Structure formats: C-alpha cells, structure tokens
Amino acid sequence: MEKLSFTVSAEEKEKIETLIAKMTVDEKIGQLNQVGPSPVGGFEISLKEKKLMLHEGKITKEEFERDLQGVQWDTRESDVRDGKIGSFLGMRGVEKCNHMQRIAVEESRLGIPLFFGLDVVHGLRTIFPIPLAESCSFDENLFEQTASIAAKEAAATGIKLTFAPMIDVCRDARWGRIAEGAGEDTYLTSRFAAAKVRGFQGDDIAKDDKIAACAKHFVAYGAAIGGRDYNSADMSLQTLWETYLPPFKNAVDSGVASFMTSFNDLNGEPCTTSNYLLKDILRGKWAFGGAVISDSGAIGELIEHGTVSDRSEAANQALCAGIDIDMSSMCYTENLKNAVLKGDIPVEVLDDAVRRVLRLKFALGLFDHPYTDESAGESMYLCDEHIKLARDAGRRSIVLLKNDGILPLGSDKKIAVVGELAAIRKEMLGTWAAMGRGDEAVCLLDGLAERNLSVSYEECCKVDGTFDRAALEKAVKDADIVIAAVGEYADMSGEASSLCHIGLHGEQEKMLLALKELGKPFVTVLFNGRPLAVPKAVEISNALIEAWHLGSQAGNSICDVLFGDYNPSARLTATFPNHSGECPIYYNHVSTGRPTSEIRHSCKYMDAPLKPLFPFGYGLSYTDYQYSDLSLSQNNDRVDISVKVKNTGKLPGEETVQVYVRDITASKVRPVKELKAFGKVWLSAGEEKTVKLSVPKDSLKFYDMGMNCIFESGDFEFFAGHDSTASLSKVIYIEN
Ligand code: NOJ
Numbered sequence: 026m027e028k029l030s031f032t033v034s035a036e037e038k039e040k041i042e043t044l045i046a047k048m049t050v051d052e053k054i055g056q057l058n059q060v061g062p063s064p065v066g067g068f069e070i071s072l073k074e075k076k077l078m079l080h081e082g083k084i085t086k087e088e089f090e091r092d093l094q095g096v097q098w099d100t101r102e103s104d105v106r107d108g109k110i111g112s113f114l115g116m117r118g119v120e121k122c123n124h125m126q127r128i129a130v131e132e133s134r135l136g137i138p139l140f141f142g143l144d145v146v147h148g149l150r151t152i153f154p155i156p157l158a159e160s161c162s163f164d165e166n167l168f169e170q171t172a173s174i175a176a177k178e179a180a181a182t183g184i185k186l187t188f189a190p191m192i193d194v195c196r197d198a199r200w201g202r203i204a205e206g207a208g209e210d211t212y213l214t215s216r217f218a219a220a221k222v223r224g225f226q227g228d229d230i231a232k233d234d235k236i237a238a239c240a241k242h243f244v245a246y247g248a249a250i251g252g253r254d255y256n257s258a259d260m261s262l263q264t265l266w267e268t269y270l271p272p273f274k275n276a277v278d279s280g281v282a283s284f285m286t287s288f289n290d291l292n293g294e295p296c297t298t299s300n301y302l303l304k305d306i307l308r309g310k311w312a313f314g315g316a317v318i319s320d321s322g323a324i325g326e327l328i329e330h331g332t333v334s335d336r337s338e339a340a341n342q343a344l345c346a347g348i349d350i351d352m353s354s355m356c357y358t359e360n361l362k363n364a365v366l367k368g369d370i371p372v373e374v375l376d377d378a379v380r381r382v383l384r385l386k387f388a389l390g391l392f393d394h395p396y397t398d399e400s401a402g403e404s405m406y407l408c409d410e411h412i413k414l415a416r417d418a419g420r421r422s423i424v425l426l427k428n429d430g431i432l433p434l435g436s437d438k439k440i441a442v443v444g445e446l447a448a449i450r451k452e453m454l455g456t457w458a459a460m461g462r463g464d465e466a467v468c469l470l471d472g473l474a475e476r477n478l479s480v481s482y483e484e485c486c487k488v489d490g491t492f493d494r495a496a497l498e499k500a501v502k503d504a505d506i507v508i509a510a511v512g513e514y515a516d517m518s519g520e521a522s523s524l525c526h527i528g529l530h531g532e533q534e535k536m537l538l539a540l541k542e543l544g545k546p547f548v549t550v551l552f553n554g555r556p557l558a559v560p561k562a563v564e565i566s567n568a569l570i571e572a573w574h575l576g577s578q579a580g581n582s583i584c585d586v587l588f589g590d591y592n593p594s595a596r597l598t599a600t601f602p603n604h605s606g607e608c609p610i611y612y613n614h615v616s617t618g619r620p621t622s623e624i625r626h627s628c629k630y631m632d633a634p635l636k637p638l639f640p641f642g643y644g645l646s647y648t649d650y651q652y653s654d655l656s657l658s659q660n661n662d663r664v665d666i667s668v669k670v671k672n673t674g675k676l677p678g679e680e681t682v683q684v685y686v687r688d689i690t691a692s693k694v695r696p697v698k699e700l701k702a703f704g705k706v707w708l709s710a711g712e713e714k715t716v717k718l719s720v721p722k723d724s725l726k727f728y729d730m731g732m733n734c735i736f737e738s739g740d741f742e743f744f745a746g747h748d749s750t751a752s753l754s755k756v757i758y759i760e761n
Pocket of ligand 1: 114144188241320321520
C-alpha cells in the first residue's frame with residue numbers, strides 16, 4: 026500500500042490516465058522538467074560568473090544585488106505554451122505565477138497546470154527563526170505553527186510546494202547548512218520533520234492556505250566529510266539507518282508529498298541515481314508514492330561525479346532510479362526523448378514519473394483552481410498575528426548560555442550598544458529568507474528603541490573588519506552596561522557557506538577583550554547560523570545570549586529576553602565545541618574502549634578541554650529547576666517515565682524536560698546515551714509538578730550486522746534532566 030498524504034479519487038485516476046494517453050513523449054518529458062526564471066540582458070556576463078566574482082571578493086554584495094535588480098528575467102513563456110515545462114522554482118510574485126499559469130492552462134495543448142516551488146524554509150515574507158534556532162525551542166506546536174503560517178503566506182503568492190523541511194542530521198558545525206535543519210539529534214529531527222509536514226500540508230494540500238512539503242536532502246548530506254558543502258558522505262549502513270534515515274522515514278509516515286535527493290554521493294553512489302536509496306528503501310520498504318525531485322542541476326552533475334559519461338546517460342540513470350522531476354539541469358528535456366524512442370527506457374518508466382507528477386497536481390487542486398487570488402497576500406504578510414508568532418518564536422529560540430546575574434537588565438540603566446550586527450536589519454533574516462525583506466525586519470537597535478530606553482550606539486567593529494578601539498572607548502565611557510552584538514552575517518551559513526574556522530571572525534573578539542579591559546559589564550549577543558567555538562567570549566562576558574538569526578522580529582524577541590519579559594527556555598540542539606578542530610562533535614557518540622577522561626591514553630584531544638563548550642540540550646533560565654523521584658514502569662510496548670520537577674527560583678518559567686537512554690550491554694557498540702523523549706512544563710516560582718513521558722520500546726532497537734532491526738533484552742539506563750549531561754538515572758530490565 027503506497028504511503029501518501031493524499032488520495033486520488035477513481036475519477037481523478039481516470040483523468041490522469043486519459044491525459045497520459047493523449048500526451049506526446051515531449052509533453053510527458055515536459056511534466057518532468059522544472060526550471061527557474063533565468064536572467065537575460067542585465068548582465069554582460071552570466072549569473073554564475075557574477076556569483077563567482079562575489080564569492081572571490083571581486084565585487085561587493087551591494088554591487089551584486091544592484092546588478093541583480095536591473096536584470097530581466099526570462100520565464101520561458103513559449104516553452105510553457107509548448108508543454109515543455111511542468112513546474113517552476115524560484116518564481117516570485119503572485120501576478121507572475123498567475124500569468125505563467127494562464128499560459129499553461131489556456132494556451133498549451135492539454136491545459137495541464139504548472140506548480141510553483143520555492144524554498145520557504147522558515148517563512149515567506151514574515152520570517153521566523155532559522156530552523157536550527159527554532160529547533161532549540163523543543164516545541165513541536167511551534168514547529169507546526171510557523172510552518173502553517175509560512176504555508177499560508179506562500180500559497181497566497183502562488184507557491185504550492187516548498188522545498189522544506191530540511192531534515193539532514195548534522196554533527197559538524199563547519200557545514201553551513203546546519204542552519205537549515207534541527208541540529209545533531211535524530212530523534213528531535215524526526216519529530217521536527219513530522220511537525221513541519223503537518224504545518225505545511227495540514228490535512229489537505231488542496232486547501233487555499235496549504236502547500237506540499239518536500240523532505241530533503243535524501244540522504245546523508247549533513248555528513249559531508251569535513252563539513253565541506255557538496256562533499257561525499259561515507260558511513261556504515263548502521264549509522265545510515267540509525268542516524269540519518271529515521272527523520273526521512275518519519276516524513277513519509279507523516280504523509281509528506283515529495284522528496285528531494287541530495288547532491289552528495291553516499292558510500293560511492295550519487296544519491297541522485299541510487300537504486301538502493303530510491304528503489305529499495307524509499308519506494309520499496311517505505312512504499313513512498315509521492316514525487317521525487319532532484320536537487321538543482323544534480324542530474325547534470327553526475328558527469329562531475331564520474332558515474333556517467335554524458336548528459337544522456339545521466340538522464341537515463343536518474344529516471345530509472347526514480348527521479349520524477351529534473352530540477353534545473355535540463356538533462357531530461359535534452360535527452361529522454363531519444364532514449365524512449367530507441368527503447369533504452371521503457372515508456373512505462375516515463376509514464377510512472379508523469380503519473381506521480383500529475384497526481385501531485387491533482388492533489389494540490391490545481392486542475393480545479395489553477396489561479397491564486399491576487400488580493401489575498403498583501404493584507405496577510407506581516408499581519409499582527411504573524412508578527413506576534415514571529416516574536417514569540419524568536420524568544421522561544423534564544424538560548425541563554427551564560428549569566429552571572431547581570432540579566433535580566435533593569436530599564437533604568439544607561440546602555441551602550443556596539444557591534445555591526447546590532448544595526449543591520451537584513452542580517453536578522455538568516456539564510457533562505459524566501460521573500461523576506463531586510464527593511465521589514467526588526468534589529469536589536471529597533472527593539473531597544475521601541476522600549477524608549479536610554480541607549481547609545483556605535484559600530485566599533487564589523488563582522489569581518491577591524492576594530493576601532495578609540496570609538497569603543499568613547500562609546501562606552503558613560504554607560505552602565507554594554508551590549509556587544511557579534512557573530513556571523515546571514516550568508517556565512519546556509520548553502521555553500523562551510524567554514525573551517527567557526528569562531529568569531531575579523532576582530533570581534535578583540536572588541537570583547539577591550540570591553541573586559543575597560544572593566545565595563547557587558548552582555549554578548551551572538552548572531553549566527555551554526556554553533557560557534559567562542560570559549561574566550563564565554564569566559565569574559567558577564568552574560569551570553571545565543572540569538573541566532575531570528576527573523577522578522579529578532580530585535581523584539583531579544584529585548585524580551587534581555588529585559589526579562591520572557592524567561593529563556595530554549596536548549597541547544599547542536600553541541601558547541603571549544604575549537605573548530607573538535608568538529609565533528611556530538612553528544613550521542615558510541616562508547617569507546619577508552620572513554621574520555623584525564624588519563625592520557627583516553628579518547629580526547631591533548632590540547633582541548635575534556636568537555637565541549639556547551640553540550641547538547643544545554644541552556645539556562647532566569648530560574649532554577651530541580652529534578653527528583655525518577656521512576657520507571659513498563660508495559661508491553663513502552664516504558665513510562667515519571668519525574669518530579671521543581672522550580673526552585675524566584676521567577677516563573679518553562680522547563681524543557683529531556684529523557685536520555687543508554688543501552689548498557691548489547692551485542693554491538695551503542696551510543697553513550699540518546700535522546701528518546703522530551704516535554705515542556707510550565708512552573709511558577711516554587712512550584713513542583715510530576716512530568717510523565719514515555720518511550721516506545723521499538724525506539725530502543727538497533728541494527729545488527731545484517732541490517733536487521735533488532736531488540737535485545739537487557740538493562741537500560743534512563744536519565745531525566747535539564748540537558749544531555751543529566752545524571753539522575755534509573756536502570757530497568759526490559760525483556761524482548
Ligand atoms: C539547492 C539546494 O540544495 C536545495 O536545498 C534547494 O531547495 C534548491 N537549490 C532550490 O533552491
């Protein structure tokens with residue numbers, strides 16, 4: 026039985042078959058062709074070259090953006106009219122989408138509607154925190170709500186498919202795309218995947234405010250060797266099945282409408298043409314019936330991978346492995362016809378792919394409602410409800426990393442703000458900001474201004490530039506407290522933004538050291554899209570706030586935390602190393618024979634601390650929580666955990682309760698511990714509540730050498746607490 030979020034009625038099935046019977050081979054291939062508008066005229070050189078020049082520093086970001094604005098975009102109207110294009114990516118603007126749709130529906134021979142896809146990763150115009158930040162809320166309702174608003178805004182602009190959620194587990198913060206996912210943990214990422222699919226798709230993707238989701242990137246892209254984007258992934262099948270596949274399985278079980286394959290090769294096989302991944306696992310074992318899309322240009326890149334000799338072979342292999350839609354490479358358009366006519370590819374294989382694309386279009390309701398109401402969007406983008414959610418999502422994503430008692434700040438203090446990132450609105454949006462506009466975002470200075478506080482600002486230091494000590498001394502002279510905004514520009518994380526140094530760039534650390542020297546109490550606010558190795562900043566700051574790239578309302582969310590209107594409750598979903606050289610680093614590594622310790626011959630670096638800078642699950646609050654009375658019980662299929670949590674501080678707060686499990690003895694080496702359950706509990710000052718969570722016994726299974734998923738009876742240690750170092754534990758014997 027195929028797994029799909031939508032059912033196609035008997036009548037629709039008949040219509041699909043009738044259409045397929047009428048289609049020429051060219052029209053069939055057209056349905057599998059996804060393209061983006063391409064630039065014409067405005068550039069004397071190609072967009073690709075211009076991007077390279079930007080990358081190499083030959084032109085500035087401003088020059089690049091200015092050129093881009095002047096450019097004319099070719100939307101290939103005649104190809105749409107001729108039925109040579111089935112869908113678009115990157116088309117922005119409801120009028121443009123409707124215009125193109127009109128050509129497809131009213132002027133092409135068969136009138137098959139297009140669909141429009143876009144990377145709506147964390148919002149469309151109202152931008153929510155980047156996924157890595159949002160994952161720190163450990164809040165599934167939030168994951169779902171922000172996806173739901175993103176879907177609503179996207180659908181209003183004609184977009185009916187988002188290339189999200191990105192559910193690549195990532196254990197190496199050098200990889201820039203860690204920003205786009207839910208961090209290093211498989212269980213959390215799996216729950217994130219399900220919640221995002223629910224949020225984007227709801228119960229019917231045909232509804233006006235819903236869109237199709239796309240689980241990406243299938244698979245192991247987050248394991249790019251050395252954290253270098255587009256690099257190979259090489260791992261045991263056990264790691265693949267236990268760590269990287271489960272979020273994708275959860276997406277299938279949640280009814281995700283489509284999948285995107287990843288750029289990388291896995292164990293020597295490009296994921297774009299992997300029969301093992303696409304046929305045996307995705308279509309076979311998991312019975313996924315939705316559409317599979319290649320990543321952008323990836324079919325053509327098989328030539329660079331060296332597994333095909335030309336674009337025709339690339340097209341044949343990709344289609345036969347199960348890629349229904351060729352994103353941007355044009356290999357299908359240029360080559361499949363010949364292959365089908367020569368009999369190299371059975372027409373049934375082509376028809377199957379076309380069938381899946383048409384099914385998606387029927388499920389999206391495009392045959393009945395191909396056009397989008399052009400008046401719906403403007404009143405909805407950044408409306409009060411969406412802004413309110415963005416602000417709440419922001420503060421729920423902020424992780425308080427250090428506080429010597431300076432926070433929350435009183436509003437009577439004279440505050441000096443320094444650091445470029447406090448003042449640049451567009452840098453708040455983060456990577457993949459869809460149709461978000463920099464000038465619509467609230468930066469830290471805006472947030473402070475809204476509170477009518479006595480605040481002064483001086484840039485003093487750019488992210489990648491030099492630091493002006495004289496300006497700093499002058500700026501902070503009369504201040505009671507300094508807020509230092511440091512970190513990364515938005516484009517230092519995301520695609521093609523891997524770094525081998527993940528500390529503070531330029532002279533930002535110098536600025537913090539100078540503040541320390543001047544003896545001014547200061548709060549460091551970090552803006553970044555990945556874990557940062559910043560031990561010095563931790564040591565010398567009076568308080569440290571991890572503010573990520575929080576989106577449209579960043580400045581207000583940060584002020585809510587700074588001034589105590591919100592008591593921070595978020596926890597890190599990726600380990601922070603002390604040095605870049607510790608990457609990859611993650612809490613749920615398997616047990617070695619020589620566990621990390623002071624002993625020389627133990628698993629560690631000689632020149633790094635034994636512990637990470639901050640462990641997975643870590644985060645402070647303005648109150649304290651105490652755990653006690655952990656008890657475990659079991660029935661046939663699950664273990665129930667009960668633990669008392671008390672707010673021992675003076676402020677109300679929300680605690681993120683985490684349950685980890687260690688399989689004490691097994692026939693294979695198992696992780697030291699793994700997150701298996703979590704929940705949030707609201708506690709007023711002094712209040713104690715019993716929190717109950719459960720862990721399905723199935724989730725304690727693992728893969729043996731023959732890749733059978735097995736359960737082994739034995740002792741399991743359950744930990745409950747505040748983060749992955751929780752020590753309150755109980756052992757329970759669980760029988761198969
Ligand atoms: C390439 C990226 O890898 C993918 O995540 C994205 O969806 C496509 N480009 C389309 O923008």
